[in-house]
Amino acid sequence: MSDLRSAPVPPLRDDDHVRGGDEGAVVVFYGDFACPRCAVEALRLRAEGARVAFRHFALKAKHERAVALAQAAEAAARQGGFWAFHDALYADQGRIDDPHLWALCETLGLDLDRFQADRRDPAIAERVRRDVRDALRAGATTTPTLFQWPG
Numbered sequence: 001m002s003d004l005r006s007a008p009v010p011p012l013r014d015d016d017h018v019r020g021g022d023e024g025a026v027v028v029f030y031g032d033f034a035c036p037r038c039a040v041e042a043l044r045l046r047a048e049g050a051r052v053a054f055r056h057f058a059l060k061a062k063h064e065r066a067v068a069l070a071q072a073a074e075a076a077a078r079q080g081g082f083w084a085f086h087d088a089l090y091a092d093q094g095r096i097d098d099p100h101l102w103a104l105c106e107t108l109g110l111d112l113d114r115f116q117a118d119r120r121d122p123a124i125a126e127r128v129r130r131d132v133r134d135a136l137r138a139g140a141t142t143t144p145t146l147f148q149w150p151g
Helices: 036-048 066-077 082-091 098-108 112-119 122-137
Strands: 017-019 026-031 052-056 145-149
Touching (some): 017 082, 026 036, 036 082, 052 122, 066 122, 082 098
Antiparallel strands (some): 017 052
16 A cells, blocks of 8 residues: 655745744745635734745646746746735735736836746746645645744
8 A cells, every 4th residue: 555644844945935034933835826815824924923935836727827926926036026026916816917917027126028038937837846746745735735844
């Protein structure tokens, strides 16, 4: 019989998006930018001042824009805008199509040409797939899924 136990949540990586203090436990947040429950949880964690590591759990089967939004957030991250982009997407989930993403880039002062090129980079697509694989291996079944990682 196969071992059906979940794998442990991977430890923090150098390329994780972490916000909050430098010490203590971390909430590993597997989320989807098209998920209203994720938006509520992200606001709650921010209000509590929690130390959060965001990882993508973007499944096209759940929302057709999920993967595109995850890749857009990673493109924004390459210009230092991950958390601002994250917060803006969760603050206005009714505006997640490309024209609104372009306007958001302008508002955040991101280089739109670079953003467009970066979000289509195969390395970014692989990063998103890695996060999804890790979430599934760790037992995530829905968004948001939160794990506490010792600090």
